[in-house]
Amino acid sequence: xxxxxxxxxxxFLEIERRFPDLHPPxxxxxxxxxxxxxxxxxxxxxxAACPTHIDVPxxxxxxxxxxxxxxxxxxxxxxxxxxxxxxxxPVAVLCEGACVMHGRGEEPIEIGLxxxxxxxxxxxxxxxxxxxxxxxxxGKVACIGAGPASLACAAxxxxxxxxxxxxxxxxxxxxxxxxxxxxxxLPARASLREIELIAQLGVEFRYDxxxxxxxxxxxxxxxxxxxxxxGLGNANKLAIPGGDHxxxxxxxxxxxxxxxxxVTRVNGYVxxxxxxxxxxxxxxxxxxxxxxxxSILYRRTAxxxxxxxxxxxxxxxxxxxxxxxxxxxxxxxDGGMLEFLECIRVDESxxxxxxxxxxxxxxxxxxxxxxxxxxxxxxxxxxxxxxEGRIVIxxxxxxxxxxxxxxxxxxxxxxxxxxxxxxxxxxxxxxxxSQLEAIHV
Amino acid sequence: MxxxxxxxxxxxxxxxxxxxxxxxxxxNTGEQIMRAFDxxxxxxxxxxxxxxxxxxxxxxSSIDWNGQRMMGLNNIELISDRPLEVxxxxxxxxxxxxxxxxxxxxxxxxxxxxxxxxxxQQAEDAGADGLELNFGxxxxxxxxxxxxxxxxxxxxxxxxxAWVKEKxxxxxxxxxxxxxxxxxxxxxxxxxxxxxxxxxxxxxNSITGIDLDTFTARPNVDGKSSxxxxxxPAVKPIALNMVQQVAADSAIPISGxxxxxxxxxxxxxxxxxxGTVQVCTAAMHYGYRIVEDMIDGLEGWMREKGFASIEDxxxxxxxxxxxxxxxxxxxxxxxxxxxxxxIGCDLCYIACWDGAHQCIHLDxxxxxxxxxxxxxxxxxSIEAAAHAAIAMTPIPKLDAHALRGAKGSTPxxxxxxxxxxxxxxxxxxxxxxxxDQCITMVEVPTGLPAESWEERSQGARCAPPVQF
Numbered sequence: 001x002x003x004x005x006x007x008x009x010x011x012f013l014e015i016e017r018r019f020p021d022l023h024p025p026x027x028x029x030x031x032x033x034x035x036x037x038x039x040x041x042x043x044x045x046x047x048a049a050c051p052t053h054i055d056v057p058x059x060x061x062x063x064x065x066x067x068x069x070x071x072x073x074x075x076x077x078x079x080x081x082x083x084x085x086x087x088x089x090p091v092a093v094l095c096e097g098a099c100v101m102h103g104r105g106e107e108p109i110e111i112g113l114x115x116x117x118x119x120x121x122x123x124x125x126x127x128x129x130x131x132x133x134x135x136x137x138x139g140k141v142a143c144i145g146a147g148p149a150s151l152a153c154a155a156x157x158x159x160x161x162x163x164x165x166x167x168x169x170x171x172x173x174x175x176x177x178x179x180x181x182x183x184x185x186l187p188a189r190a191s192l193r194e195i196e197l198i199a200q201l202g203v204e205f206r207y208d209x210x211x212x213x214x215x216x217x218x219x220x221x222x223x224x225x226x227x228x229x230x231g232l233g234n235a236n237k238l239a240i241p242g243g244d245h246x247x248x249x250x251x252x253x254x255x256x257x258x259x260x261x262x263v264t265r266v267n268g269y270v271x272x273x274x275x276x277x278x279x280x281x282x283x284x285x286x287x288x289x290x291x292x293x294x295s296i297l298y299r300r301t302a303x304x305x306x307x308x309x310x311x312x313x314x315x316x317x318x319x320x321x322x323x324x325x326x327x328x329x330x331x332x333x334d335g336g337m338l339e340f341l342e343c344i345r346v347d348e349s350x351x352x353x354x355x356x357x358x359x360x361x362x363x364x365x366x367x368x369x370x371x372x373x374x375x376x377x378x379x380x381x382x383x384x385x386x387x388e389g390r391i392v393i394x395x396x397x398x399x400x401x402x403x404x405x406x407x408x409x410x411x412x413x414x415x416x417x418x419x420x421x422x423x424x425x426x427x428x429x430x431x432x433x434s435q436l437e438a439i440h441v
Numbered sequence: 442m443x444x445x446x447x448x449x450x451x452x453x454x455x456x457x458x459x460x461x462x463x464x465x466x467x468x469n470t471g472e473q474i475m476r477a478f479d480x481x482x483x484x485x486x487x488x489x490x491x492x493x494x495x496x497x498x499x500x501x502s503s504i505d506w507n508g509q510r511m512m513g514l515n516n517i518e519l520i521s522d523r524p525l526e527v528x529x530x531x532x533x534x535x536x537x538x539x540x541x542x543x544x545x546x547x548x549x550x551x552x553x554x555x556x557x558x559x560x561x562q563q564a565e566d567a568g569a570d571g572l573e574l575n576f577g578x579x580x581x582x583x584x585x586x587x588x589x590x591x592x593x594x595x596x597x598x599x600x601x602x603a604w605v606k607e608k609x610x611x612x613x614x615x616x617x618x619x620x621x622x623x624x625x626x627x628x629x630x631x632x633x634x635x636x637x638x639x640x641x642x643x644x645x646n647s648i649t650g651i652d653l654d655t656f657t658a659r660p661n662v663d664g665k666s667s668x669x670x671x672x673x674p675a676v677k678p679i680a681l682n683m684v685q686q687v688a689a690d691s692a693i694p695i696s697g698x699x700x701x702x703x704x705x706x707x708x709x710x711x712x713x714x715x716g717t718v719q720v721c722t723a724a725m726h727y728g729y730r731i732v733e734d735m736i737d738g739l740e741g742w743m744r745e746k747g748f749a750s751i752e753d754x755x756x757x758x759x760x761x762x763x764x765x766x767x768x769x770x771x772x773x774x775x776x777x778x779x780x781x782x783x784i785g786c787d788l789c790y791i792a793c794w795d796g797a798h799q800c801i802h803l804d805x806x807x808x809x810x811x812x813x814x815x816x817x818x819x820x821x822s823i824e825a826a827a828h829a830a831i832a833m834t835p836i837p838k839l840d841a842h843a844l845r846g847a848k849g850s851t852p853x854x855x856x857x858x859x860x861x862x863x864x865x866x867x868x869x870x871x872x873x874x875x876x877d878q879c880i881t882m883v884e885v886p887t888g889l890p891a892e893s894w895e896e897r898s899q900g901a902r903c904a905p906p907v908q909f
Contacts (some may be wrong), residue, residue: 036508042788048830089834104875106848174765306837307837
């Protein structure tokens with residue numbers, strides 16, 4: 001990563017120190033030992049489970065044969081964000097969950113760590129993405145948003161010789177990969193290093209871009225197709241009295257702030273509201289940034305939380321506390337400082353239990369209660385259809401009901417994983433490429 | 442007291458158990474051999490003595506397989522590079538301190554009657570219980586007219602064995618080289634020369650590998666290499682075959698050698714007729730301590746099988762190995778997959794399609810199809826369908842059903858089906874299956890009497906057109 005990136009600051013070292021790798025990488029010999037354990041299944045369930053269908057046994061066996069560069073190319077061929085996916089994928093419910101080793105009563109192959117090993121070797125040896133064609137194609141595509149879906153779409157199209165421009169409102173590319181993934185899983189640096197390779201394919205990035213109607217109209221005139229990888233919009237607000245106090249900070253905003261080292265320390269008591277994966281991420285982050293006590297508040301029980309089981313276990317290890325069946329009622333502050341959160345217990349039907357009110361002292365409240373769709377923007381695009389705020393696409397191609405527009409990632413699926421966004425982006429790219437090839441023949 | 446006895450008498454050489462260390466680096470010195478005896482080894486064949494040699498630096502190289510070290514070991518070390526009189530003195534000392542253990546002197550000298558008479562006299566005077574004539578060493582010494590240069594020529598083998606027998610008072614074992622087209626010829630020559638026993642096999646000519654950066658073969662001696670002798674687990678099947686060949690051909694005691702690393706290997710060699718077994722690579726890999734399980738494991742197996750002594754099971758497999766032409770062509774087995782054990786790796790499926798006879802299919806869900814292979818889904822079409830499928834990460838809020846599925850339960854679509862009528866009973870699927878007892882080969886009665894190729898071709902009206 002080049003020196004002018006704003007996050008390469010001294011403050012960032014503090015973040016690196018506080019967020020070491022959650023899963024330390026394999027040493028070379030350990031990788032080979034693990035790779036040798038893989039049975040090399042036919043039509044492997046791990047590959048089928050991967051939304052990008054990385055040929056897992058193939059890349060693993062290339063590690064055991066000592067063909068680590070070839071292993072990385074196998075990964076990248078299916079998933080251009082193979083490095084970040086190796087770190088952020090919930091492998092327990094994807095490839096590793098599908099591993100046949102479970103059937104032998106053994107631990108699954110550590111596919112995520114092996115993928116990371118191959119990608120680390122590839123990056124540290126200066127590996128580059130390769131073109132899939134030598135020909136330059138006249139077709140032009142604009143990708144809105146520089147998150148995983150757009151990056152995958154842009155890379156695939158650039159590799160096939162098309163001109164691609166990516167627009168993003170942030171000063172750095174990567175979307176949630178750079179700004180939103182827990183740092184101990186994917187450091188912002190690693191995200192940027194991976195994207196640098198996509199830029200080297202000739203993809204043009206326009207940062208700090210305000211995506212509005214005039215821009216869209218301009219893009220419609222100047223580009224053959226537009227891919228929407230815009231993700232989700234603003235976070236749901238904590239709609240209780242005092243919820244607009246400056247001491248109430250949206251979880252994703254907070255994560256972006258520490259990942260860019262704008263925040264390097266947290267003091268006192270922190271309350272996280274919500275029990276999804278983002279809630280876990282932000283609660284763990286608060287702990288690592290120095291919060292004395294972090295409590296997750298959730299209106300239901302552990303059994304119905306939307307975080308993955310392994311995330312819940314991780315949070316407990318980080319020392320995060322959980323307050324189940326609890327609703328926040330009111331934020332109490334003394335001027336600029338929060339004092340406490342007034343809460344109440346609820347029963348299984350979410351009905352408040354009279355007399356169960358209590359006060360939870362806090363210095364910072366981090367709501368992690370989901371994001372809203374970018375409705376205003378979406379509704380301004382003519383001809384696209386929304387379903388509960390999600391863009392409706394043809395599943396196999398990613399094309400929206402406005403044939404000029406394709407879409408993928410969170411704005412389509414309501415918020416899933418990086419690997420789902422990559423799969424969407426690549427599928428759309430292939431469909432766009434085949435349409436462009438038909439047009440420009 | 443154990444109810445089973447491992448004690449053997451091998452051609453007149455008594456040994457508390459059949460486990461001997463082969464003539465090799467683990468038997469280089471008296472100090473080593475005494476430690477080996479303390480660990481439990483019944484005997485040791487001394488590192489070959491004769492004219493003192495100089496060895497190279499870098500002597501071994503090996504083959505690793507699938508992460509395991511030393512599946513096969515190669516060496517270019519020559520015979521003992523210590524003075525003869527030191528070796529003789531130590532033989533005497535070992536025999537004095539360990540009178541009940543077997544100490545065999547391995548001998549190799551230039552091919553003259555006088556030289557052989559002298560070394561035989563020296564070894565026996567030192568107290569050796571027996572002599573092993575090293576006619577097998579395939580590297581270095583053979584270039585000087587010794588080792589396998591003798592063992593590859595039946596006339597030399599017979600002549601030198603006879604010279605030794607003129608002088609020897611103790612049993613004489615001829616060590617056979619596998620680097621020959623028919624080992625039986627040399628075994629017969631040794632017997633003709635008067636050998637009391639043979640040992641087989643010596644190491645196999647080998648180049649273990651080439652360094653892909655320097656293009657030098659291994660082991661590297663200052664930028665060059667030389668073929669060596671191969672041993673270790675990789676050579677066991679070759680050794681078993683050669684032992685069987687000799688056992689079935691000559692009535693001569695055999696000391697089995699070649700890739701023996703544990704009691705199971707030892708039992709197999711004994712079942713093929715060996716009176717003792719010799720071990721080198723495994724001891725070089727893990728040390729003398731491995732003999733403890735060899736003793737314990739073999740005793741346990743003997744107890745389980747009701748064998749009181751080595752003689753009770755020695756050679757039991759010999760009549761069960763025959764020539765191909767005597768095998769029953771009317772015996773039929775087919776593969777059976779235990780659905781409850783299947784983990785869905787589908788290695789049997791691809792092995793059968795690409796490496797066998799296209800009799801295993803993935804059609805339990807789509808509906809079984811029998812008949813010509815054109816009717817079946819091919820591996821390529823199955824992979825293409827999987828690649829075209831759209832998969833998504835299951836998330837707890839929306840896909841509880843996908844997350845609830847028990848890990849390790851194999852979907853029916855991934856459990857292969859054997860087409861019994863097409864299965865040729867080749868065993869391949871059962872060999873590649875990573876789950877014990879998941880694929881078993883089940884006999885299907887054909888209702889036909891046993892009939893061998895020999896019987897069939899003799900009974901036929903006309904001779905078969907081609908014989909392989």
